[in-house]
Amino acid sequence: MESEQLFHRGYYRNSYNSITSASSDEELLDGAGVIMDFQTSEDDNLLDGDASVGTHYTMTNGGSINSSTHLLDLLDEPIPGVGTYDDFHTIDWVREKCKDRERHRRINSKKKESAWEMTKSLYDAWSGWLVVTLTGLASGALAGLIDIAADWMTDLKEGICLSALWYNHEQCCWGSNETTFEERDKCPQWKTWAELIIGQAEGPGSYIMNYIMYIFWALSFAFLAVSLVKVFAPYACGSGIPEIKTILSGFIIRGYLGKWTLMIKTITLVLAVASGLSLGKEGPLVHVACCCGNIFSYLFPKYSTNEAKKREVLSAASAAGVSVAFGAPIGGVLFSLEEVSYYFPLKTLWRSFFAALVAAFVLRSINPFGNSRLVLFYVEYHTPWYLFELFPFILLGVFGGLWGAFFIRANIAWCRRRKSTKFGKYPVLEVIIVAAITAVIAFPNPYTRLNTSELIKELFTDCGPLESSSLCDYRNDMNASKIVDDIPDRPAGIGVYSAIWQLCLALIFKIIMTVFTFGIKVPSGLFIPSMAIGAIAGRIVGIAVEQLAYYHHDWFIFKEWCGVGTDCITPGLYAMVGAAACLGGVTRMTVSLVVIVFELTGGLEYIVPLMAAVMTSKWVGDAFGREGIYEAHIRLNGYPFLDAKEEFTHTTLAADVMRPRRSDPPLAVLTQDNMTVDDIENMINETSYNGFPVIMSKESQRLVGFALRRDLTIAIESARKKQEGIVGSSRVCFAQHTPSLPAESPRPLKLRSILDMSPFTVTDHTPMEIVVDIFRKLGLRQCLVTHNGIVLGIITKKNILEHLEQLKQHIEPLAPPWYYNKKRYPPSYGPDGKPRPRFNNVQLNPIAEEREQMEEEVHLLNSTVL
C-alpha cells in the first residue's frame, strides 16, 4: 500500500509539472506570486497530518498538489456525483485539468495490458478529433437546413410557388424563360397572395392584400416562435453568445446546451428570421453549433465527465458555428479565439480549424444558396481603391463606433427595463408588438421589405450594366461601347435619388428597431442587422462620394485618380466597409471581424480599408465605453465572467477583498477529525457557502484542505445510505489516520476522498493584481487567504467580481443568478434531518413546499392565448 502510494505520488509530481508546462510561459511568470515550492521531504508529513506542516506554510501549494490528485486513487469506489457541479456554479479549472491528467495517465498505464485496453486508449486519443468531426457535420447540416427553410419561409410572406410548394421565389423561377430584364423576379409559377386570393396582380387592391398577408405571416411566425420557445425551451431565446462566453469561462448553466434547446433554437430561428424581425441567424448558429458539440461530447467519456475538456470542444464548436454562419472558416477560428473562448490552447486551435473545415465542407455540399458558394453576398468586383478614399472609410469607422456606442447604451437600458420592471412579464406580447410594428413599417419600403441578407447583398454589389435595381439607375450614355467591368463614374438618375431617400428611411428604421429587437424572447442575432445598418450608411456615403468625384473631378484630391470617364469610386465597397465598421462598433472585434468580412465577400484587395474602418470604429466606440455588446449583456445579467482583456490597476491587497470582513462572523471552518456528522450538517444548513476550509483543529487553525459543499452533502448522503453504522454522532474524519476513539462510539466517516488537499492559497499581503491574475489565468474558483499558515479567509470569483464592480463605482449592482438560486434550492436535508430524494440534480420537494413557487409562475396559458 505504502509503496503504491509513493509510486503514485511520483506520478503526480510529474503530472503537476506537465500541467504547468502546458500552460503558457506568461502564466508561469504571472503565477509566480503563488509560491510553488516543492519540498518532497515534507510530503509524508503532510499526508500524515503532522502538525509540523504548518511551520512551512508556503508549502500548501507545491507540496499538496501532489497528494491532491492522490485522493482519486484512495477512493475504492467513487461516490457518484462528487466532483460535479451545481447549476449556476463555476467550475474549478485547475481541479478539472488535474482530473484529466490523472485519467489520461491511468489509461496510458493500462495500455500495454491487453488489446482491448489498447483499443480503448486509441479511442480515447482519437475521441477529440471524432467529436469535433461530428460537431462539424451536425452544425453544417443544421445550418443548411436553417438556410433553406428560412429562405423558403421568408418568401412565404409574399406568395407561394404553385408548381412546387417547397421552392422559394428564386428556385420557383429557376427554369422559367418568361423572366424579363426589367422584372427579373417575376415568373408565372410564382403567385403572390393577392393573385391567389383576389385574382389580380396589380393595382391598389392587390397591394393592400399583399400588405395584409405580409403582416399576417409575420405575426404568426413571430407568435409561433415565441410560444415554442416559451413552452419547450426558454433557454433558446436571444443570441446566446454572451451565455456561451460565460459558459466557456467556466460557468454552468444546465440545459443551456441541451437537446431541447438545440431543437427549439433551430426550429424557431427559422421562424424568427422569416417573420422579418430585425435580427440575424448568425449568433444563434453559434449557439446551435455549441449545442451539437455538447451533445456529441456525451458520447466520449473523456469529454462528458470533465467540464474543462468539454469546454475545449465547445470552443471548437463555436468556430464551426461562425464558419457556417458566414461561410468563413478561418474567421470562425479567429472568432472563437478572439471573442468567445477563455482557455484556448494550441490543440484546441487545430481542432477548431478542423471543425470549421468540416462544417464549411458540409454546408458547401448542401449548397443552400444555389450559387456554389457558402455565402449569399459574394462580391465579384476587383476595382482598386485609392488613397484619398481612406478618409471616407475612416468616417464610416467613426459612424460605426458611434452606432456601436449608441446601440450598446440604448439596448442595455431597454433590457434593464425589461429585466427590472413589470414590462418584462409579457414576453409574448412584446414579441408580437415588435413584430407587428416591424411588419407594418417595413412593407412599404422596398429596402426593408427585403430579407436583410438580400438587402446586404444588393448593397454590396456594384452597378454593372446588368443591374436593374433602382440603386443602379444612373444616367447612361448608351453609345459608349465599353467592356462590362469598366464602367466610368456616371451621374445619378432619378432612381438613385429616390433610392437614397428610401435607404435613409430604412437606416433610421433599422437603427430603432434593432435596439428594441435584440433581447426579445426569440432567437435573435445581431450580426446581420448591424451589418445592414453599416451597409446602408456605407452605400449612401459611397454614392455621395461618387457623385462628388463626378461633378468635381478637378478638385485636387480627385484630380490624380478620377479624371473624366474613369471608374474610381465603387459604392459597393463603401457598403462593405460600413458593414464591417458597424459590426466592429457593436462587438468590438477586430482581427476576426476583418477576416470574416473578407471571407464573406471574397474581396481580398480590401483588407486595408476594412482594417482602417474597424480600428477606427473600435477606438471611437471604446471612447464611449470599453465593453462590447456581449460583455455588456454579461454584466447586465450578472454572470460571473472575469474578462481576461481588462487590466487590474488598483493597489488593494488580498486582505481587503477576502471574506469574512471585519464585521462579519468568523469563517465557517471544519476541523479535520473532531466534528460529527450532525455538526457538519448543521453547518451546511446554517450557512450558504459553497465550500469550507478544513483546519487541523480549533487551536492550531492550520490549513489542511478545502471541502466543497456539494461534495460534502453528496458524500454524507451516500454514506448514510450505503455504509453501515453511520449516524448523526459519527465522527467525520478528513485526516488520513482516524484518531483513537472510545470503544462504544459509532464508526467514523472517512471523507478524505472528497477533500481537496491542494487549495490555492495566498497570503493576506498578496496584491490583488496578482490574485486577479491567478484567477484569470488558472481559472480558479476560490482561493484561501492565510497568514503564518493560519486560515484567515477566502476569496471567491464572486468576491473578485464584486470588488471590481465596487472599484469601477458603477451603477446599481444587479442581483446575480446565484442569489436567486440560493433561494430556489432548499437545503438538501429536510426539517427532520432525513435526506430528500435527489434525481440528477433536480431536487424534488414535497408539493406543499412548492406551492408558493407555483403561484408566482406566470401562467402559461393566459399569456400564450393573449
Next chain:
Amino acid sequence: MAAAAAAAGAAGTTAWSGLLRLCFVFGLSFLSLTGLLLVQLADSAKNFEDVRCKCICPPYKEHSGYIYNKNISQKDCDCLHVVEPMPVLGPDVEAYCLRCECKYEERSSVTIKVTIIIYLSILGLLLLYMVYLTLIEPILKRRLFGHSQLIQSDDDVGDHQPFANAHDVLARSRSRANVLNKVEYAQQRWKLQVQEQRKSVFDRHVVLS
C-alpha cells in the same frame, strides 16, 4: 425505505436518460448523415432541372435587355450557346456577347424538397405537442382524477398548469416500472426542468434578459 426506493428510481432514471440521450445523439448523427447522403444522391442523379446557364444581356443599340436561360452543361455555358435566337447579326454578335454575363448554377431540388418536408414535419409535431401540453392535457387530467384531486390541483398549481403533478407521476412510476411509465417519468422530469428554466428566464430574469 423511501430513500432506498428513491435511489433505485434515480439509478433507473440515469440509465434511462442516458439511453434517451444516446438515442438523440444517434438521431442527430443520422440526420447529418442522411443530409450528406441526400446530397450525394442528388449529385449522382443530377436532375434535368437542376442545372441552368443563365445569361443576362444588357440593352444594346435598339435591342432591349434580355435574360436567357437554358439547361446546358458547364463547358457550354457561354453566350454563343445559350443566346438563341441571336438578336443581332454578323459583326455585332461579338460585341453583343461581350456584354452578356453567363452564369452556370446548380441546385439540388431533392435536398430542398426533403429539407422543407423535414422542417415542416418537425414544426408540425412540435405544434401538436404544444397544443396537447397546454390545452388538452389539463382537461384530460381533470377528467381522469375525479373531483377531489381537482380541487387540490386547482389549489396548488392553477387549473391549466401543464407541468403539474410531476411528483404524483414520479411516485407511481416507481411502483410500476414498465416502459411506458419510464417514458412518462422522463417526460415529467423534463417538464420540471423546463419549468425551472421558464422561471429563471421569464419570471426572475436572471439569465438571458
